[in-house]
Amino acid sequence: MIRLRLPLAIAHRVLIDFFRDRRSRVVLIVTPGILIILGRYMYSSPAAFDRTGGLMLGVFPALSMFLTGSTALVHERGEGTLEKVLTTPASRKDLVAGYVIAAAVASLAQAAVTVTLAYEVCQLTTQTPAWLIYLLTALCGIFGMSLGICASAVSKNEGEAEMFLPGAMVPQLLLCGVFWPVSRMDTWVHWLADFLPITALANTMTAARLHFYGGISMVYSLIAMAGIIVISLTVAVRVVGTRAVTDLSFRTSIPRGNEMFSPAIEIRDLVVHRGGRPIINGVSVSVEVGAITGLLGPSGSGKTTLMRCIMGVQRIRSGEVIVLGRPAGTAPLRREVGYLSQPPSAYAELTVEENVRHFAALYGYGKKEAGAAIDDAGLADLRKQYVRTLSSGQRTRAALACALVGRPRVLILDEPTVGQDPVLRRELWQQFRCLADSGVTILISSHVMEEAARCDRILLIRGGTVIAHDAPDLIQAAAGAEGLEEAFVSLVEAD
């Protein structure tokens, strides 16, 4: 049995996203209503409208959920929020379930308009009562959404999705019978249509229109629809997001973590390739509990990739990453590790408060904790602002609040102080120190040397290998340099 708390939290957030934007409200509610009216008045008699109208009621929720669902997911992936949700206790299943619940609710909202218009204004006549048709629309919405989640995995970015979705939808629309009766099509087109998911949906709606309560033919097509939903949801749970560890075997070999961990993070012989090039080249390192470790290195040296490995969102080639005694990215760990990604990710169409409360809900916390996290990130004045209107420094702090709200025991912060003024930077560092004193392990990447001096340890990497890992003053002494900056330059430029 799936626990419903996390899916509901996600569905709530998705629905806000769906309906906040004026364009989405129009596309989900107004346009289908207009199309029903237009479809009716293309003909002078209501009888001619029955065939198209009946199909439209089922096709609209399916198509609009396919469209909004897949683009929303691709968008989320681009913004990094999808990956971020997957680093919280919410699993892929919860995410998919959340989207499906949202689809059902949105479809019912849409159908409230379309079904009413179809029966009351356009005089649609069906053998099945309107209330059953109304319920069927929710199923059609779920149908479209589950296919949409699968489709979102195929496109790399929104641009591709934008081209790909019409490419996938137009043939289905042409062949589903809205435009041209299926009975008059060529046999090879029939054959082709049999492989298109929309046929199952069209059959259901046609059966509902022609037979009393749909009859036996509706039972068959409903089974087909349910089958497609189950298959695509199974695929969706596998393909959504990118969290993946190459070697899964050691997950079981490691006993449940005990409470005494030293070190907090343990990396052994880690190798990561991206785009055929080694990014992390045999890193072995351990980070002790309750320390602030500064991750430094020239740009492109693999800092972000290393952090992604620790979060368990980076596909690795070999080696292992153990956090708090468990392999990185495993479910119980996601409650313990907080992540600030680079670029920082937060839902642009939600306010700061809504963002933080959403993540709080995913960790099982409420309004109070969310408020505290917002204050900690120095965003108290901006809590009602939309994230998209924030400056890049403020956006970073919004994402930081989302990372802090889960009260993690390990914090992975990718350049948290970029774009912050000196006053804010000092406040943030005081907080990091406070957290570290209470036993939180913090790994922070930065380019600012005066910040590096505040760390307990410095981990210097270059070209995907560790070149130094020690206390700041020891590194400075070993390099024989005046300041940390000079030590950094001489170490990076050595050999």
Added chain:
Amino acid sequence: MVSRKSLLIAGRVFKELRRDYRTMFLFILSPTFVLILLKGMMGHSPADFNHFGLIVTGLFPTAPAFLFSAFVVTRDHNVRTLEHLLTTPASRLDVILGYVIAFILPALVQISLMLSVAFGFLGLHVSGKWWEVGLIAIVTCILGLAIGLVVKNFARNEFQLTKILAMIGVPHLMISGFFRPPSLMVGWMAFLSHFAPWRYGVELLDQFEHHAWPTATAWFNFGVIVFIVVLLFGVSSVTVLNRRTA
């Protein structure tokens, strides 16, 4: 008119398009694919295929051009390269022409493929000449480009664009007379159809179903389409291509 700068811009846009081979593939093949499906759907009634096939051949290129240009210009806008471009000596006309030239190249491939399949293999039989239909297809392709540029005004990102497309595209298709001529629609809907750019395209192509050479109606509708294209480019040059933005 066609300056070196516009050619440079065209070269850049075209290079970006070409790299994205998946999209290119869709752009070039989609009209032909839809035509083949249409033939399958209407194989039993050749008269219907001649009618709808002709309209699809002449008008479908609008759709991919619209999608493409809206996407390219939105991406340009979001990564701020458009803003950067407008701070260089390139004029707004250069930018528009650059886009048009960049899109014409793949569109020529797309349209020639579509024409050869339609008139060669699928046996599309109309009074108009294939090259007349081809010329109209090029113009409607530019129409799609012009709509794509303007639509950017209504969307902040590609995510919203997809919604705008569904919001504008589908009702537009229904009132444009593609499925049923406006003369058969209920009065108010026939009136609305005057505001749908495709209505003029549909009427223009309808003329070629039974006439080999452009009639007065055909010229009128062609004029309206050219007017719409110029108008839309004008609107986008003071909106999307505005140097000073909020």
